[in-house]
Amino acid sequence: MGRAGAAAMIPGLALLWAVGLGGAAPSPPRLRLSFQVSCPAELQAWHGLQTFSLERTCCYEALLVDEERGRLFVGAENHVASLSLDNISKRAKKLAWPAPVEWREECNWAGKDIGTECMNFVKLLHAYNHTHLLACGTGAFHPTCAFVEVGHRAEEPVLRLDLGRIEDGKGKSPYDPRHRAASVLVGEELYSGVAADLMGRDFTIFRSLGQRPSLRTEPHDSRWLNEPKFVKVFWIPESENPDDDKIYFFFRETAVEAAPALGRLSVSRVGQICRNDVGGQRSLVNKWTTFLKARLVCSVPGVEGDTHFDQLRPFPAEDVSLLSSRDHRTPLLYAVFSTSSSIFQGSAVCVYSMNDVRRAFLGPFAHKEGPMHQWVSYQGRVPYPRPGMCPSKTFGTFSSTKDFPDDVIQFARNHPLMYNSVLPIGGRPLFLQVGANYTFTQIATDRVAAADGHYDVLFIGTDAGTVLKVISLPKGSRPSAEGLLLEELHVFEDSAAVTSMQISSKRHQLYIASRSAVAQIALHRCAAHGRVCAECCLARDPYCAWDGVACTRFQPSVKRRFRRQDVRNGDPSTLCSGDSSRPALLEHKVFGVEGSSAFLECEPRSLQARVEWTFQRAGVTAHTQVLAQERTERTARGLLLRRLRRRDSGVYLCAAVEQGFTQPLRRLSLHVLSATQAERLAGAEEAAPAAPPGPKLWYRDFLQLVEPGGGGSANSLRMCRPQPALQSLPPESRRKGRNRRTHAPEPRAERGPRSATHW
Incomplete structure (x- = not known):
């Protein structure tokens, strides 16, 4: 069995950690910027940090950046807010959207806390058309969705609830405010991973709205979904033919394939469905016929002779960020993971290629057989068309999933799991922190053009109210890379965990949400790197360069003779050899x-x-x-x-x-x-008497x-x-x-x- 198969079937062998790793000190950032206990306004004054919060309101989870209108839309407890992308502290508009009194009373009668749970927590915001947003919330354990009018013009912001278009939010928003919402709106169709019942036991991948029929996963079948927690959903084209488009779900669940001796093992998954799936004709009616899932592995391989932690749990995925490339069909997937064991705490970032994801779905299926009911690679005949393929002219002659033969539908029902796992690029995490006093919770990514190439910059939110700025640097021959920690920025004074992050590429701003507030910070703080050429060069920040006078924003389109930048090596010995800006040491x-x-x-x-x-x-x-x-x-x-x-x-x-x-x-x-x-x-x-004024x-x-x-x-x-x-x-x-x-x-x-x- 290859490494991918072994990682999927025997998790303990995939996570080969050396003893020394557990005691390794976390990597220090080059710069650490934080609030001063006695002066919480310093970051606002020096680095442009802006914050926004509503009185007696919490849980700012849904963020939507609208570059065209220049607005940041925020979903929170009983409210939707519209903020300026340039400064979230100014020109703010808010829309109150509480749950009806009768729903709150019903929620309270069901044993929920009326002050903390029986509210309308807005969980998702999507741009629906040129004038409206789709907003969905928990509705005091009565999920509800509405269309919010935001207007045409950026000069006159509008924020108004369309009372004539309130609809049931079941299958779109979670019931429980503690559950995350993962969804994507493609056209007028909403694809969501959510709990579809009040008790939070029937988790499903659901399609709603639009013209095609509503579909869901097979209910109460642990082979399909086993106590999942959905993380992110993306629409990624497969080819130039839109009939091949697929929706990818990222979630973690309890592994059905784990050996009984390992107990309940949480693993990370990537699942796929076809957009044009309409269900089966006689079996899997109104169910997905193209659903497949594979395991995402993020682990540190050991070396023979090392001591390995065979029972160590893998990093369960917390968040995933999609970074587009020139070919929109092959983006990179950056995922943050965390683990906690009796040995150590750790967090990691792994990077995945879409080609590797597709390769796993084209590999062997996982099959349970034998007297010991072991999971093995399926070696029998796979029916045609291959389960998981979309009905299109690209790969076959079938025009609809209702035309699929019965043996295809039956095989898809019984074999949703792939045998091979998806391994990260380079075979190991890009960035790893062990023993730090925080864990990773969110990630946002940006691709930056620098003097010596393009670099991926990662902004990682933590459960301690901080944001880490990490750059992906080439290491040896591509595609291997390593992450370098540039900055650690303390964003929230109360150290509230980061719950959501979004980037405005046009304005070079990062927006961060937590339970207590929303914050805005620039993607770069060039002046903080130093006042001389060497300090600016050593910072290795692709956003910044030395212009002969100061460390300033690097703009590829601006041709200036004295711009100096070396992101790859950070070596100022050559670039700054003639720099005379450093004053003599007193x-x-x-x-x-x-x-x-x-x-x-x-x-x-x-x-x-x-x-x-x-x-x-x-x-x-x-x-x-x-x-x-x-x-x-x-x-x-x-x-x-x-x-x-x-x-x-x-x-x-x-x-x-x-x-x-x-x-x-x-x-x-x-x-x-x-x-x-x-x-x-x-x-x-x-x-001595009092000395007169003088030296x-x-x-x-x-x-x-x-x-x-x-x-x-x-x-x-x-x-x-x-x-x-x-x-x-x-x-x-x-x-x-x-x-x-x-x-x-x-x-x-x-x-x-x-x-x-x-x-």
Whole structure:
């Protein structure tokens, strides 16, 4: 059995994780931007973050970007909102759409909470035509759909409920507000994956609206759907003939093919149906005759000899993003997954090719046979036309699924599962985070034209209210690639989980929804990467380039002589060799007391940089590297020197090393004074009369750093902060409410945690 078959039939063998992976530290972002506990408006001021929320309203799950009207439509609890794509905080219009009182009372009588469940949670929004949207909500466990008039003109936004076109939402919207809605509107037909009953037991793939008959999957047949949770639905053309078009469903379910010893195993699936399916003539009447499903594998292969976690559960899919290519028939599929076990927590992004998906559906069918009822590859005769093929002139002579022979229909009913799985491009995840204090929940993708090619940029939402910006970089020979984490942006101050994300390519904006609010942020923050060419180049952000003066938005159509960008390698040694924008390093004086401690602050802008310290003793021309020893401790914020000695006096140079490029950051001159000198200076200061205005004496700078009572410690010596730079605030300092201007950071062995860095 090949790897694909083994992965589908024996999940434990497909997920071969090395022991060291479970303890691996999560990849740090290059930049981490977050709210400051005491100043939540900083991200709005510096990076254009905008937010929107309605009073006494929650659960902003449905987002619809309308580029033509310049509006963002939002579905929430009892409301539909229309926001400006340029600034969601301005020109907002809201439409109240609560559930009728009698429905709420009926919901409450059924044992549901009238304050949290018996509401109309708007779950889906689709552009229906040039003037109306289709909106569907839970309706207090009474699913309902309506058409919302949005008008023709972008200059005069309209938002009005069409009361004459309210209809039953069963099969379109879930009953339960905890269930996700997955659907796509193609023409006037709605394809949705949803629970079709009040108890949430009859899950189905349903077609409604339009002129063709309504169809659904076979009910209460675990071979078709087994407790599924639908994630996304896409319409993807198969050929130039529209009769070959298919709808693809992404969901996770309990695997019927798992060995009993593994227990209940959740797996990710991709399912397909033909758009022109109209059901069978004598069997599968009003049911799908072209439904097939295959497993999506997202795992890390092990190496022989490693210790493997055979019982480790796979990454169940949380979200899928479709990224179109020049050929609209072969988009890339980016999927985020997460897993939680007794060994570790992890999240991953896997990328799939549509050609690999189609290849799995053209492969062998899974079949259960033998005394042990094992799942094997079906080796018998497959009837013609092959189950799963659409009736069209491209592949046969059948004009309708009602013309399919009975043996085709019967085979399709009994064999919906494919034996081969769909493996990710490169055979492993593109991006993996293990041991992080968050899990991936959503993903949105954008293809960006840069100076050295096109790059896919991923925006990954987490359950901690953050968004990760990851770029897919070629690795060796194509199609292998690896993900590089560029930014971690703390979007929601309350750390609410990200529930939905949409991109406006025209406006270069990202829209993020959570339970508490909707947020808007630009796809790029070029100025945050730095003020010199090397920093801009090292950022490897395809949206940004150095224009000779600043790090600014890269536009391929603009021809400028000094635009410098190297996304693939991030090597500034050549591009920035003639750059003279970096000012000369000023030498800062630092004073310490013999036998006490001194903290030399230096923090690089990039969290992925390595800091190196060199020391030049007074009167000596040679520089020596500062090594970790008993009296020296490197922290994320700088260098801590304990039990100072007179010979520690000298010049300390701090430099950041990233991608093999060394960048000097700070030059600090340390003067170690004896205790007697420090006391003499302190006494002189107390006895001295008030000094007239004029140049300040050097020792008064030192005395301002010494706390009353002498002693001296790491907390009594504090350098001025680099101006400006991205800094990490230790969590213990935030909890104790320390004054950041008078206290040095506590020694730490790693960088600040999530939500700890700000301007």
